[in-house]
Amino acid sequence: MSKSAEKFMTEVIKKSADHDLRKKLAYNILQYDKKVVKGKHQYADLELAKERAAHLKWKVVENLDKYLIEFESNFLKRGGKVIWAQDANEALSEIMEILKKADAKSVVKGKSMTTEEINLNEAMEKAGIENVETDLGEYIVQLRKERPYHIVTPAMHLSKEDVSKTFHELFQMAPDSTPEQIMEFVREKLRENYQRAEVGITGVNFIIADTGSVALTENEGNAFMTIAFPKIHVAIAGIEKVIPSIADVDLFWPLLATHGTGQQVTVYNEILSGPKQSDEEDGPEEMYVVLIDNGRTNLLELQEQRQSLSCIRCGACLNACPIYQTIGGHSYESIYSGPIGSVISPHLMGMNEFKHLSFASSLCGRCTEVCPVKIDIHKHLLYNRRDSVNQNMATSGEKWSMYFFKRSMMKREKMDGNSASMKNFFLKNFFKKAWGANRELPKVAPKSFNMLWREKFAYKK
Secondary structure (H helix, E strand, C coil), X not given: CCHHHHHHHHHHHHHHCCHHHHHHHHHHHHHHHHHHHHHHHHCCCHHHHHHHHHHHHHHHHHCHHHHHHHHHHHHHHCCCEEEEECXXXXXXXXXXXXXXXXXXXXXXXXXXXXXHHCCHHHHHHHCCCEEEECCHHHHHHHHCCCCCCCCCCCCCCCCHHHHHHHHHHHHCCCCCCCXXXXXXXXXXXXXXXXXXXXXXXXXXXXXXXXXXXXXXXXXXXXXHHHHHCCCEEEEEEEHHHEECCHHHHHHHHHHHHXXXXXXXXXXXXXXXXXXXXXXXXXXXXXXXXXXXXXXXXXXXXXXXXXXXXHCCCCCHHHHHCHHXXXXXXXXXXXXXXXXXXXXXXXXXXXXXXXXXXXXXXXXXXXXXXXXXXXXXXXXXXXXXXXXXXXXXCCCHHHHHHHHHHHHHHHCHHHHHHCCHHHHHHHHHHHCHHHHCCCCCCCCCCCCCXXXXXXXXXXXXX
């Protein structure tokens, strides 16, 4: 078992028994569910919209090189600069070089899971560069020295009392501060950071190929401020974020908003096509787009599994997942948690280290049902399980247990032949630890359903 798997099992046992955490998650996800139901009313035919989005993302993934080159060509025409990064280290090296040339001492940063993926915050901290998250949720978890808990709502695991306590301890605010008071306080602090930052860093929701643009969508205006004040803007994106045309934004922005937050469309939406032009008064003087591979081409070369690159990071599958609702985001030990994280993390971060995530699923299919781009997420979890076995990553204990299980299940005589007491003996002595201390081990009935059926109806072969 890998170190990540061992830590995962420890966290799962602890978090699943944490009733306070589960209460917070249940409440926050319930509010999300209510809003999404309302948000979906904007569609006359939601299924058709999802099919269109799925087809467009399929077309992009199948022709990814073409669309990326088209984007680069059009972006360069407007004075932008494109940096291709094969992995996290290469991306960090290029970004830190930009900051060094700018003599940056202060950076403001919009919400971005890709920057979390490459550990950009830690790199800037080591270099002595002040780095401030400007998304409220990200700002809160940064103050608490935590990772984002959720793709869309980074502080989902916290109650308003938890947040008040954090601001009381760090800034001596009243321990019973309201959310409105905290937001006003953060707004004032961030304005100072916007004004002195030399560089603004954001993620990217969509890369638009035909206009050479990047699209951002948000609710707080922090990304807009991150772009507007600093002289240099660095946008960081995984190579899979491409859509073919600016006309497609009309489809993807509402889908992302509805499935991410239950809105018809988010409050602030920006399309950026390079640095400030000669006839423009506002905007950054330099703009870079860093395109990151970091394992994505590992998925691209797998024809059965490349569909998972279609993900638009709405977080709907996390909110629908009974596993995520029970153990929360930090237990996954991966930047991308929940069902989609369990699919892509083994490919981005190593199958041997993260294969266990694909087994942490009930395979109920709810994640596939809610996906706005129709990714068969539960099927991809099965593909990962198959691949880990084919790559000989199963432990000897797993192999032997499945061997005997298969032998028993292949013949009715063997299934019924072993007594219930023997089956209960094996459960108690070999599976109790895996079942967990907080659950009662099931007991095998003296007679199977098949045996009862035969007795009742005198069924004979």
